[in-house]
Amino acid sequence: MIDVRGLTRRFGDAVAVQDLDLQVARGEVFGFLGPNGAGKTTTIQMLCGLLRPSSGSMAIGGVNWQADPDSVRRLFAFAPDTPPLYEYLTVAEYCDFVASLYGVTVSDRVDGLLEQLDLLDRRDHLCKSLSHGMRKKAHLAAILGIAPPLLVLDEPTNGLDPQGTRRFKDLIMNLRDQGTTVFLSTHVLDVVEEVCDRIGVLQKGRLLALGTVDELRRDGGESLEQLFLQLTSGAH
Amino acid sequence: MLRSEWRALRNTVRTKEGLQALAGTLIVFACLVLVGLAVGSMLMESDLLERVGAPDGSMLSVVVVALLLLPALLVLAFAKVPCRNQLFAGSHVTTWLASPVGSRRIVTMIWVRQVAGAYLASLAIAGVPMVAVVVRADLPIVTALAFLVVLLLVVGAAVALVLLVMVVATRVGSGGRWRQVLLLLHFAFVLALVVLLLSGVGRGAQLRSWLANVQLDGAWIFQVLVSVARLPVELAFGVWSPQSLVAPMVLLGFVVVALGGAARLYRTAFEALLCATPSGRVTQSSGAWPRTAVASLVHRGFVEAWRARGSLVLVSILGAVAVWRPAANPFVPLLDDSIPVLREVFFLQDSWLPLASVLAMLLFLGVIGDEQKQLSLLATSPLSRGDLLRSRVVLVGWPFLLTVVMAALSGKLVGGVGWLATIGFVLTASPCVLILLGASLAVGSWPAFVPVHSEVPLASNVRSVVPVLVLSAVAFGLFYAQHLARKNLFGHGDGPHGSAGVVALVLLAAWGVAVIVLVATYRLAHRNLTTLLGPQ
Numbered sequence: 001m002i003d004v005r006g007l008t009r010r011f012g013d014a015v016a017v018q019d020l021d022l023q024v025a026r027g028e029v030f031g032f033l034g035p036n037g038a039g040k041t042t043t044i045q046m047l048c049g050l051l052r053p054s055s056g057s058m059a060i061g062g063v064n065w066q067a068d069p070d071s072v073r074r075l076f077a078f079a080p081d082t083p084p085l086y087e088y089l090t091v092a093e094y095c096d097f098v099a100s101l102y103g104v105t106v107s108d109r110v111d112g113l114l115e116q117l118d119l120l121d122r123r124d125h126l127c128k129s130l131s132h133g134m135r136k137k138a139h140l141a142a143i144l145g146i147a148p149p150l151l152v153l154d155e156p157t158n159g160l161d162p163q164g165t166r167r168f169k170d171l172i173m174n175l176r177d178q179g180t181t182v183f184l185s186t187h188v189l190d191v192v193e194e195v196c197d198r199i200g201v202l203q204k205g206r207l208l209a210l211g212t213v214d215e216l217r218r219d220g221g222e223s224l225e226q227l228f229l230q231l232t233s234g235a236h
Numbered sequence: 237m238l239r240s241e242w243r244a245l246r247n248t249v250r251t252k253e254g255l256q257a258l259a260g261t262l263i264v265f266a267c268l269v270l271v272g273l274a275v276g277s278m279l280m281e282s283d284l285l286e287r288v289g290a291p292d293g294s295m296l297s298v299v300v301v302a303l304l305l306l307p308a309l310l311v312l313a314f315a316k317v318p319c320r321n322q323l324f325a326g327s328h329v330t331t332w333l334a335s336p337v338g339s340r341r342i343v344t345m346i347w348v349r350q351v352a353g354a355y356l357a358s359l360a361i362a363g364v365p366m367v368a369v370v371v372r373a374d375l376p377i378v379t380a381l382a383f384l385v386v387l388l389l390v391v392g393a394a395v396a397l398v399l400l401v402m403v404v405a406t407r408v409g410s411g412g413r414w415r416q417v418l419l420l421l422h423f424a425f426v427l428a429l430v431v432l433l434l435s436g437v438g439r440g441a442q443l444r445s446w447l448a449n450v451q452l453d454g455a456w457i458f459q460v461l462v463s464v465a466r467l468p469v470e471l472a473f474g475v476w477s478p479q480s481l482v483a484p485m486v487l488l489g490f491v492v493v494a495l496g497g498a499a500r501l502y503r504t505a506f507e508a509l510l511c512a513t514p515s516g517r518v519t520q521s522s523g524a525w526p527r528t529a530v531a532s533l534v535h536r537g538f539v540e541a542w543r544a545r546g547s548l549v550l551v552s553i554l555g556a557v558a559v560w561r562p563a564a565n566p567f568v569p570l571l572d573d574s575i576p577v578l579r580e581v582f583f584l585q586d587s588w589l590p591l592a593s594v595l596a597m598l599l600f601l602g603v604i605g606d607e608q609k610q611l612s613l614l615a616t617s618p619l620s621r622g623d624l625l626r627s628r629v630v631l632v633g634w635p636f637l638l639t640v641v642m643a644a645l646s647g648k649l650v651g652g653v654g655w656l657a658t659i660g661f662v663l664t665a666s667p668c669v670l671i672l673l674g675a676s677l678a679v680g681s682w683p684a685f686v687p688v689h690s691e692v693p694l695a696s697n698v699r700s701v702v703p704v705l706v707l708s709a710v711a712f713g714l715f716y717a718q719h720l721a722r723k724n725l726f727g728h729g730d731g732p733h734g735s736a737g738v739v740a741l742v743l744l745a746a747w748g749v750a751v752i753v754l755v756a757t758y759r760l761a762h763r764n765l766t767t768l769l770g771p772q
Contacts, residue, residue, distance in 0.1 A: 048612075048615075048616045049615065049616060050611075050612060050615055050616065070618060070620075073616060073617060073618040074618045076616070077616070077617075078612060078613075078616040080612045082609075084609055084610040084611070084612050084613040085610075086536060086540060086610060087540075088539065088540040088543040089536065089539065089540065093525065093536075093539070096525035096532075097525065097532055097536050098613065098617075100525060100526060100527055100528070100529060100531075100532035101529055101532070101613070101614070101617040101618070101619045102617060102618060103527075103529070103618075105527060107524065107525060126543070
């Protein structure tokens with residue numbers, strides 16, 4: 001579903017992402033890990049077309065970004081760390097609005113989408129009145145309505161309460177069962193361990209490790225936390 | 237806390253972004269100072285002052301300026317003026333609140349910042365014209381000092397009112413019922429400001445005679461200061477070449493600024509400055525949502541505009557009060573003093589046309605300028621660049637269109653302008669609006685001003701200030717040209733000045749140029765969007 005080759009991004013003299021090669025299969029849940037400043041968000045921004053790569057190529061669903069960006073945009077939906085809500089729309093209206101951008105109608109499914117994320121009681125509240133966690137849920141509900149083949153999620157559990165995190169994990173596993181590919185970056189190793197089929201660990205713009213949690217465990221420490229610490233501290 | 241504030245400011249200025257932000261702030265201040273100088277200068281030259289009964293006009297002008305600028309400085313003090321945002325950023329207030337520092341000290345600190353912000357803004361916009369008028373008028377020094385004291389008192393009273401509202405808001409928190417009460421207070425306060433404004437214009441002569449009785453010799457040091465201050469002021473006056481026509485335009489601009497921004501003042505005070513949580517009030521969702529992208533984007537814009545800008549309702553109410561003049565109208569005694577003056581100055585002197593330009597400047601939102609937070613959604617969706625641009629044409633264009641219609645109607649109904657002049661206004665103003673719309677599309681989508689990509693080099697202050705300044709200049713120039721054309725072609729409604737052939741030719745040329753400019757700027761905006769959001 002995702003095919004990234006030689007992806008590099010420089011900001012002046014600084015190299016944020018260097019020569020990144022990454023493939024994510026259809027229906028796979030891929031966890032993107034790394035310490036702060038490792039280049040995760042930069043990679044995601046390039047993947048979503050929000051940032052131009054300095055070099056390298058990207059393809060989503062077999063379609064090259066540079067060659068056919070319009071088709072690529074139909075294949076994925078993006079949930080940034082800061083949800084891009086319209087403050088004066090209600091949650092239900094926002095779901096309708098986002099769906100209309102993708103040429104989809106969700107009016108008859110909005111309640112189900114919101115129920116899935118425990119947000120139904122906020123259906124007719126203005127987005128500006130939502131807490132950070134609820135805002136994340138609202139945007140997630142909106143893009144779930146589109147049912148894209150690929151979901152790109154940047155720090156999706158930031159601001160979610162334990163119940164919300166649990167629901168999110170269940171949701172991701174359901175999506176995987178339905179064949180949706182999920183690319184998520186997070187610092188919450190518990191989420192990665194439970195829902196991700198494979199993980200990639202990024203440090204200073206370079207991919208340090210790539211594989212399933214079990215595969216990486218065999219090469220490293222006992223827990224994912226130990227493995228992560230070992231990988232990222234060794235790269236310093 | 238003061239030290240940490242100072243360090244944060246110092247570190248900000250040391251970075252490239254900080255320097256750019258500072259540059260944006262200085263640009264804003266420079267513009268405010270220039271506007272202030274222009275206002276002071278034009279008031280001196282305008283016959284507005286004589287019309288309201290001031291023989292020499294100099295003293296009254298000070299009062300008029302103070303009264304007219306009072307709402308404006310309040311707006312400036314609490315709106316998101318870049319300088320205040322940059323110098324008095326408040327995001328770390330919550331850190332202070334969670335710290336062991338005493339809450340009294342924290343509240344004092346916040347208040348000091350707000351008062352300082354209000355005073356800085358007010359001195360920039362109200363103090364400069366005051367000083368300009370005082371210097372220009374060669375008033376006795378103590379009289380001049382008395383004027384300045386009046387200014388400071390007026391500003392102080394305004395700040396005190398704002399603080400009072402803040403106190404009330406802090407006490408009542410963010411409960412739904414109390415929010416309604418505060419909203420009513422807000423409307424009452426703005427209404428009081430408008431009444432004050434009108435009565436100040438209508439009864440300024442009385443204030444003038446009172447102030448004129450202050451006649452004492454001044455200190456020599458102040459005379460030296462006046463002499464030094466006179467030089468740049470004279471230079472500025474020379475550059476601005478004051479004309480009586482422009483004075484009411486600027487005054488009207490301030491009135492509009494005050495009306496349009498007053499609601500924002502309170503909303504900001506309640507929700508941002510006081511960290512009050514917005515109420516979780518249930519809102520009636522709109523019915524069936526449009527399915528096509530353009531219709532959805534336009535619908536979204538109108539829904540949000542309606543919900544976010546309650547001040548439009550207030551402006552409508554005030555407009556109705558001003559126009560509605562039967563004997564039962566409780567404002568008649570007050571309006572009898574003020575409306576005739578305003579009517580004569582703004583309408584019969586041909587100066588009512590710039591209303592459109594002022595409103596257009598205020599209503600400028602840019603192509604995607606008001607959706608910058610949503611760019612990650614818009615840019616990653618399959619939304620066509622053409623659809624986005626078409627929706628923005630509607631959302632940016634409708635305030636312009638509405639402004640032209642309202643200006644024409646107000647000229648006809650309130651100003652007593654003839655039908656021919658009214659039609660002339662519409663015919664000559666519309667091409668200007670088309671050009672302004674195109675300019676808004678092109679400037680508002682200019683890649684350097686829109687932070688889609690993180691490599692956008694400009695600091696946010698420059699990014700937000702420069703487009704508005706560019707468009708303001710375009711709008712002013714356009715409508716001034718339009719005014720001259722309309723005046724020479726149509727007059728006041730007592731028959732066209734030029735021959736029918738000349739009128740038709742000029743109108744045809746104006747419309748032709750407008751359409752060409754609109755098409756060109758539309759294409760430019762499309763290219764900008766493609767650069768910003770990627771090709772399709």
